[in-house]
Amino acid sequence: MARVLLAEDDPTISEPLARALRREGYEVDVRENGEAALAGAKENPDVVVLDLGLPKIDGLEVCRRLRAAGRTVPVLILTARADEVDTVVGLDAGADDYVTKPFRLAELLARVRALLRRSPTDAATVAPLVRIDADARRAFFGDDELQLTAKEFDLLRVLVREQGKVVSREQLMREIWETAWFGSTKTLDMHVSVLRRKLGDDASSPRFITTVRGVGFRFEPGAGD
Template identity: 80%
Template structure:
């Protein structure tokens, strides 16, 4: 049985969420603080749903310690809508995806399934993976596996693949995807690039697909795309 570790200190969230996950057929272990989450992760769950605002040890520190210890458990972080900076930091700390509070249960369950599916397919993605975009159907694939992307993540990938081999400036991405003039802050863009990289199995330190061009923008490598 697929095992999910749920680290959330608010019973009003953890109890109904745990019930919903169990209805999906998952074995759910609920922890109410950061140390409990870290201890529960030693049992190698298939997924960790991690609230950032945990007592004793916050979710960011839990994530950092897991990655520093070599754990590859997929991590889905829960964060308040106003905590965009924390979301970016959480992704940088090693989280794989995020859901903002208040969240729709259907969305969280879909993200859970996508992370579990991606984890099972991880070995298939290694090597000469090919990214394909079906712009009309708004679908994206890595190899034979369909990526589960949000609207903005798909638009971001579509623009980068369209301009593959070229550097796409932050200004252009903000204008095309968010339809706004670039005013200097690109935290939202950086957050989406970070999530997209994780969904592609990419690594910012040794990129396979998306390369950061400091002070300018991003470049999609054409030898990996189609």
């Protein structure tokens, strides 16, 4: 039975959400402030659902402290702040995903399921010359550690995890930036371009990241041999 740490101080949200999670078969530990959430995280939950507006210690600081302590538990943040900048700050603090209040219960449960499915297989992903340590959020090219931003790391992690397969632009945008996304992929293209440079890749004759026109990108598992 997966354990969910639910850190939410508003009982009108935490109580029905906890009931819904329990109906899904999860064990749920509800905490009402940031200090209690950090204490609950020591009991090794499988996923943390974390409100940003917690009393005592806010959710951003809770997330930062979890990551600073080396805790790799997936974190889904709940935020009443619709501003994109606030959401980006939360993700850069180490959160894996976010839901904006008011949220649809079915969507939140789907996000929790996705985080639980993804986390066990990501701990150590290896391709020739490139190694991802998702627990430590570190990436290596040969013996050298790559200096990546949070989004560059997430992009490389997904591509290496799906090595040999085409990963669509929509999937990359959904996993790394938003759940549902439509529109320009300039942001994604920019991150792919920078990531290629850091891997010593040439877009005209790539060794690692290949563009599949009209679909997305493929990380070549035998690249660099």
